[in-house]
Amino acid sequence: MKIKNLLPSFLFMAISTYCFADNVLTASDVSIQAGQTATLDITLSDEGPSYNAFVFDLQLPEGISIATSTEDGQYIATYNAERTKGSDYELLIANHKAHCYRVLGFNRTNASFGGKGVLLTITLQAAADITSGNATGTLTTDFTDQQYGSSVLGFVSADNQWTYGFPQASFTVSMTNDTGIHDLQADDAETNTYNMMGQRVQHADKGMFIINGKKTLKR
Secondary structure, eight states, X not given: OOOSOOOOHHHHHTOOEEEOOSOOEEEOOEEEETTOEXXXXXXXXXXXXXXXXXXEEEEOOTTEEEOBOTTXXXXXXXXXXXXXXXXXXXXXXXEEETTEEEEEEEETTOOOOOXXXXXXXXXXXXXXXXXXXXXXXXXXXXXOOTTTOOSOOOEEETTSEEEOXXXXXXXXXXXXXXXXXXXXXXXXXXXXXXXXXXXXXXXXOSEEEEETTEEEEEO
């Protein structure tokens, strides 16, 4: 799904005043295994205005992406069911740039998302060849509002206030890549290739293999 602009004009038509907020969006820390999925909670941390729309950029570490459905290829993300009862809540996600996704949510009837707590949950996917260690992801609104000239946009509230300029929020992604086969030494004359059961093979066609001690995905 390629969407160049995820800021529908109707979001701006309701804007009447500007206000600032202190870190109204946060994201949970995540632990994820190579080739596996994990969930990232996006949370409202401020009791402030009653918001009916939001937009942010989710920057993920290299090797981590938003998971997609095997049925329709859509990004996997869900609202907190207690906040979004009914069918008037929309959620749009587009791959904005490298490792970065633009996320837009709104209510078609301007109903509120509610106050403090988990707003939505996004499913992350780790590549099979990630390196073990910690990396940082961020939640930002680093783009320009051409109509009003400000540098960032955050929320549209139910009482027609535009909240923008909230601080960047960061979160830790703890990545683990444990092959289960240790101390493999590369032979000087030939490549050491093993399948995921630890059996040595002559050729790696398609699938997951251990090649010279490193987990490798052959497509």
